[in-house]
Structure formats: C-alpha cells, structure tokens
Amino acid sequence: MALHLLKLCVGADSIEDLERWRDRTAPGGRPMAHVTRMFPKRKAEILEGGSLYxxxxxxxxxxxxxxxxxxxxxxxxxxRCRIVLDPELVRTSPAPRRPFQGWRYLKPEEAPADLSAATGGHELPDDLRRKLIELGVW
Known part of the structure; x- marks a missing residue:
C-alpha cells in the first residue's frame, strides 16, 4: 500500500492559487515539481502510488x-529533493491540520477521501467550499 506525503502549501490561500502556480510552472499539462530540503527515506513506498496532500x-x-x-x-x-507531481489536482474531503515545518508521512488509512459524485461536494464552487471550511461546517 502506497505511503503519502503531507505538505503545507505555503503562499496559497486557495486551491485556485495552487492551480495558478501549477499553470505558471508547468504549462500544458506537463508534470510539475516542488523542491524541498529533506529527501524521504521511504521513497520506494511513496512511488508505489503515493500522493502529496x-x-x-x-x-x-x-x-x-x-x-x-x-x-x-x-x-x-x-x-535537495525534487518532488515530481502529476499536474492533476484532486480535491479531497477537508481535513484540518495544525501547522508544521517541512513535510510529513501520511499513512493511507489517515488520508482524506477524494471528493467525487459518490462522496458529494465535488461540484461545489471553490469559493463556497472555502467558506464552508472557514466556518467549520465542512
């Protein structure tokens, strides 16, 4: 089972900000990269289908x-470590996290579910989703 990474999206206030950064740094649907200081020791587990949350x-x-x-x-x-990422941004169920530095491992059973037609919320406008998260109702 794949292991995931968890990282603060510093400088972004919304998913739209992350989309703009992706479009600037990796136009045309090319893979994008995020550079970080520490290299994960569990690389093989992450590359078995892991994601950066x-x-x-x-x-x-x-x-x-x-x-x-x-x-x-x-x-x-x-x-340094260059994390090469698929350009597709997959929205997830919101899951609160406290601030931390660097990145953390995220076990598959602790990862929030993807939003989809089955789970609901996938069609909400981003500004409404953001407001519901800010209010703590979602």
Missing part, C-alpha cells in the same frame, strides 16, 4: 500523485 489554510483540501522523487544538489551545494 496539500494543506491550504490549515486544511487538507487537495492532492497530487507523486511521479518521482529526485535528489540533487543546488547551486549553493545543498542537497
């Missing part, structure tokens, strides 16, 4: 499938 405004709201984890050294000689 984004925490936006203290709530997990969306995920992206992880395509690869690449270790590299930046221009200053610091080792």
């Amino acid at each position: 984004w925490v936006i405004k203290r709530v997990i709201q969306v995920r992206q499938t992880i395509l690869d984890l690449e270790e590299f050294t930046d221009a200053e000689g610091v080792r």
